[in-house]
Amino acid sequence: MLRVAVPNKGSLSEAATTMLTEAGYRQRRDNRELVLTDQENHVEFFYLRPRDIAVYVGAGTLDVGLTGRDLLLDARVDAVELLELGFAASTFRFAGPLGRYSDIDQLAGRRLATSYDGLLRGYLAERGIEATVVRLDGAVESSVRLGVADAIADVVETGSTLRAAGMETFGEPILRSEAVLIGRDGHEPEGIDVLIRRLQGVLVARRYVMMDYDIRADLVDAASAITPGLESPTISPLRDGEWVAVRAMVLRTQTNRMMDELYALGARAILTSAIHAARI
Numbered sequence: 001m002l003r004v005a006v007p008n009k010g011s012l013s014e015a016a017t018t019m020l021t022e023a024g025y026r027q028r029r030d031n032r033e034l035v036l037t038d039q040e041n042h043v044e045f046f047y048l049r050p051r052d053i054a055v056y057v058g059a060g061t062l063d064v065g066l067t068g069r070d071l072l073l074d075a076r077v078d079a080v081e082l083l084e085l086g087f088a089a090s091t092f093r094f095a096g097p098l099g100r101y102s103d104i105d106q107l108a109g110r111r112l113a114t115s116y117d118g119l120l121r122g123y124l125a126e127r128g129i130e131a132t133v134v135r136l137d138g139a140v141e142s143s144v145r146l147g148v149a150d151a152i153a154d155v156v157e158t159g160s161t162l163r164a165a166g167m168e169t170f171g172e173p174i175l176r177s178e179a180v181l182i183g184r185d186g187h188e189p190e191g192i193d194v195l196i197r198r199l200q201g202v203l204v205a206r207r208y209v210m211m212d213y214d215i216r217a218d219l220v221d222a223a224s225a226i227t228p229g230l231e232s233p234t235i236s237p238l239r240d241g242e243w244v245a246v247r248a249m250v251l252r253t254q255t256n257r258m259m260d261e262l263y264a265l266g267a268r269a270i271l272t273s274a275i276h277a278a279r280i
């Protein structure tokens with residue numbers, strides 16, 4: 001059985017479980033379940049603290065896991081990213097009280113609070129910045145006002161937590177993170193290729209829609225330039241020989257722009273439909 005670590009709580013948990021369900025795996029119904037065996041797919045899911053997932057995978061006790069890139073790098077273990085999962089996007093950034101800092105060079109000799117001390121220490125060491133790292137479990141934004149730190153390094157998603165604390169980011173983002181599938185380099189247990197292909201299928205089904213339209217045969221080349229598809233659009237004859245039907249996958253975000261352009265070109269009966277599952 002393939003042994004897969006899944007976040008049991010926090011920002012990653014629900015989206016990870018949803019993605020695995022869409023990929024055709026059984027998932028737990030009760031949040032107290034710690035392990036779930038999917039007999040049909042030969043996979044065992046272990047529900048663990050997001051922070052611990054890289055530790056289990058790095059130690060080799062579990063084959064793969066879904067976690068955040070920031071958590072993977074913070075754990076400093078022997079595990080690698082296998083696939084970006086397209087959810088839980090965030091940045092990891094320095095922040096301080098409004099107007100106090102503008103550049104990371106100002107951090108030398110300061111106290112920096114964070115929940116990601118491994119990640120932060122690595123970043124500071126690479127840049128030769130000597131500062132004191134104060135490891136906190138959460139609510140890091142309060143640390144400056146409460147006097148245990150001078151600045152912070154924390155996860156920023158919308159920025160509203162920082163604003164509420166009277167703080168602002170400065171310097172370039174330390175890291176751009178999102179949920180990722182992790183494993184060990186060179187370790188390819190049975191079933192891992194199927195898991196990866198299924199997850200890639202979910203990503204495709206989320207990112208693309210199927211577009212169908214009718215167009216005069218002499219305009220097919222111009223229409224195909226608008227909707228090139230992944231490899232090449234499917235062209236089918238219509239009963240009226242002067243027209244053809246075209247079918248192509250298009251990026252969901254481009255759908256309306258493409259429909260407008262196709263309509264202006266002369267295409268009609270332009271329809272889009274969702275893709276529920278895919279293997280590309």
Ligand SMILES: Nc1ncnc2c1ncn2[C@@H]1O[C@H](COP(=O)(O)OP(=O)(O)OP(=O)(O)O)[C@@H](O)[C@H]1O
Pocket residue numbers: 009010011012050051067068069070071088089090138155156157158177178
């Ligand atoms: N708004 C967000 N807050 C925290 N983490 C986020 C956010 N958006 C995405 N993430 C990602 O979620 C992961 C952290 O998940 P984790 O469950 O450890 O923390 P959490 O969501 O803050 O939960 P908690 O603090 O309640 O334990 C990281 O990979 C982080 O980048």
Ligand SMILES: O=P(O)(O)OC[C@H]1O[C@H](OP(=O)(O)OP(=O)(O)O)[C@H](O)[C@@H]1O
Pocket residue numbers: 137138139140141154155156157158159160161162
């Ligand atoms: O930019 P935003 O959209 O405001 O999101 C970022 C905030 O969300 C997380 O905190 P969480 O709610 O998980 O609390 P914690 O700090 O106690 O973990 C994170 O640590 C930031 O504080």
Ligand SMILES: [Mg+2]
Pocket residue numbers: 138
């Ligand atoms: Mg948190």
